[in-house]
Amino acid sequence: MTGPTPAGRAAASHPSRRRTAADLRRWRRYLAAERAEAGWYRDLARRRHGEERAILLALAEAEKRHEQHWLDLLGDDVGRPVPTELRFRILGFLARRFGGVFVLALMQRAEARSAYARDADATATMAADEQIHEEVVRSLATRGRNRMSGTFRAAVFGANDGLVSNLALVLGIGASGVAQETVLLSGLAGLLAGSLSMGAGEFVSVRSQRELLEASSPSPDAAHALPHLDLDANELALVYRARGMSATEAQIKADLALADVSAAARGVNHLVDEAPGGEAGAEADEHETHGTAWGAAASSFCFFASGALIPVLPYLFGLTGPVAVAVAASLVSVALLATGAIVGLLSGASPMTRAARQVVIGLGAAAATYGLGLAFGTVVP
Template identity: 75%
Template sequence: MPGPTPADIRRWRRYLAAERAEAASYRDLAQRRTGEERAILLALAEAEKRHETHWLDLLGDDVGDPLRTEWRSRVLGSLARRFGGVFVLALAQRAEARSAYSRDVDATATMAADEQIHEEVVRGLATRGRNRLSGTFRAAVFGANDGLVSNLALVLGIGASGVSQQTILLSGLAGLLSGSLSMAAGEYVSVRSQRELLEASSPSPDAAAALPHLDLNANELALVYRARGLTPDQAEVRAAEVLAPFAASTGVDHRDGNAGDPALPGEEDASDAFETERSDPAGERPVDEHETHGTAWGAAASSFCFFASGALIPVLPYLLGFGGMGAVAVASTLVGAALLVTGATVGLLSGTSPLTRAARQLLIGLGAAVVTYLLGLFFGTVIA
C-alpha cells in the first residue's frame, strides 16, 4: 500500500493544528464557566483530543513542528483566552460548522458525526447566552441601525434639496432627538405591554390557595388543565395527582375552610401545581423565558442611547464644519462602516455568515439613503 503523499501530510497536519486549537479554546472557555457549562466544554475538549490522536496516528514520524493555525482559529483562541461570552461561542459554533471531515476520506465517519454533534452542543450553549441578551441586543441593533439609516437619509435628503448647512445640521439634530425619544417610547410601551400580557397569563396566587378547599368529588381542577390543552383523561389524571394529598386527609370539610384555618396537608406546596403548569402544562414544551428579561425603563433607556449613538454619526461631518459633497461622502462612509459592524455582529450572534449579514445591512441602509437623496434632489428642483 503506497504511503501518504506530501499533500496528505500537509492536510493532516492542518487538521491536527485545528484540533489542538479547538481543544485549547474549549478549555479556555471552560475556565470562565461553572457547573454544567464548564463540564460540557471540558467534554468537548476531550472529544477534540480524540480527533487529535487520530491525526497523530496517521502522521507517525511525519508530525513535524506544530503548524500555525488559520486566522479564524487564532482569533477564536485569542478571544476565548480573554473573553467568554456568547460572541466567542458563536464563533466556535461556526468553526464546528466548517468541518470538512464529512468530505475527507482520511477522517472517520465517527469523527464527522462528532463534529456535527459538536455544532449542536455549542449552539445549545450559545443559545443560553443569546436568550439572556436578546432584549438588550434587539434594542441595540434596532436602535443603532434605525439611527444610522433614518438620520443619514434625513440629512442627505434635506441637503440635496439645496438648503443651507445650518438647516441641514438643525434637521439632523432634530431627527436625532425626535427619533431617540420615539424609539424610547416605543420600546417602553412594547416591553411593558409584553410583561402585562405575560402577567395576565400567569396563574393567580389565590387559585393555589384555593386548592385545599376544593370539592374533591367535583374535581374542578381538571377543567384548568383541560383549558391549558390537556385531553379530558389527561386532565383528570393530573388533577387527581395534585389533589391526592388533600383526599388522603380525612375528617376535614374543605368547603368550610377559611383563612384562619390551620394549614391542611400539602397546602404549602399547592402552588407547585400552578407554577409548573404555567409554562409547561403537558410536560412536553420547554420553557422559554428570555422574552421576559429586562425592564421597560431599561429597554427605553437603551433604545434612546443606541438610536442617538447611531443618529449622531451622519451629523458628525456637519458638526465638524464639512459641507457640500464632502460632508455627504464622509457621512456615507462613516455610516457604511457602522452598518458593516452591526451587520457582522448580527451574523456572529445568529451563527450565520457575518460577511453576508454585513453586506445586507450595508445595502439596505445605503439604499434607503440613496432613495431619499434622489427625492431631495427632485423636490429641491421642483420647489426651486
C-alpha cells in the first residue's frame, strides 16, 4: 500500500481549513497551467533529438507530478477543465510551430513567474522544482543564444542606431527651419552613410576579434612534436602551466599525455582540444558567440537601413512641420518598444523594462538634437 501523496500530506496539515470557492478556482487554474506546461515540453521534445529530447520529456514528467498534486487537492471538485491564460495558449502555439530559442526564452520567463513559493497549498518541493526548471530551460537556451549572439548583437545595434541616429538627424535638421526637401535628402543620406559605416565597422570588429581568438588557440602543428620530446624534461608541462594550471597539475597532465608517445592521436587530444584554463571547447564557443564577420556586417547593414528608414517615412509621404515630427517620433517609439521587448525576452529579463529603456534613451537623444536645431536654426525663405 502506498503512502499519502504530497497533496494528501498538505491537506492533512490543514485539517481545520475549509475549501473555499476561491481555493477551488485557484487550484483549477494551477491544474490547467501544469497541463499546459507539460504540453509545451512534449511539443518541444518532438522537435529535438538525443539528450535535449530526453531532458524536455523529463520536464514534462515533472509537470505531470505537479498536476497530480492539484488533482489530489481538488478530489471530486475537479470539474470541467478551465481554459488556460492567453499567454499559455500563445506559448503552446509557438512551441508546436517553432520551438527555437525565442520559445525557450519565453518558457524560462514562465517558469520564473511561478507563484508556488508564495502559495501555502503548494509544497516546498514544487516551488524548488520550478526554480530548477527555470535553470534547465536557461541552459537549453544558452546554446542557441550563443549561436545567434554575434549576428543578433549586430542586428540590435544596427536597428537601434538607425532608429535613433536618423531620427535625431531628421529632427535636428528639420527644427533648424530648412525646406522639407533638405530634411528628406539629409535623412536618406544618413540612412545610406550609416548603413555602410555600420556594416563595414561590424565586419572589421568581428573579423579582428576572431583573428585574436584564432591567434590564442592551440596550434595543431605542435602535436607533431610530441613523439620527439625529451621524456625526462617533459616540457609539455610548461604548456599547461602557461594555460593556468598549477605546476603539479600540469606535470600530471603532461605525464599522461606522454605516457605512450606512439599514441599521437592521444597527444593531439591533450594538447589541441584543451582550452586555456582547462575547459575543452571554449574556443569554439567563443567563435560561435562572435559569429561570422560577413554575417554580422550584412545583419548590421540591413537592420540599420530598416531602422533609419522609419523616421524618414513621414517626409517621404509629404508630411511637414510638427505633424511630421510627431509621426516620426511615434513610429520610432513603436520600433524601439519592439526591439527592446525582443532583447528582454531573449535575455530572460522583463520585456517591458527593456522596451521602456530603449524608448527613453532613443527619444532622449532625439529630443536633445531637436532642441539644438531649434536653438541654432535659421529661417529659410
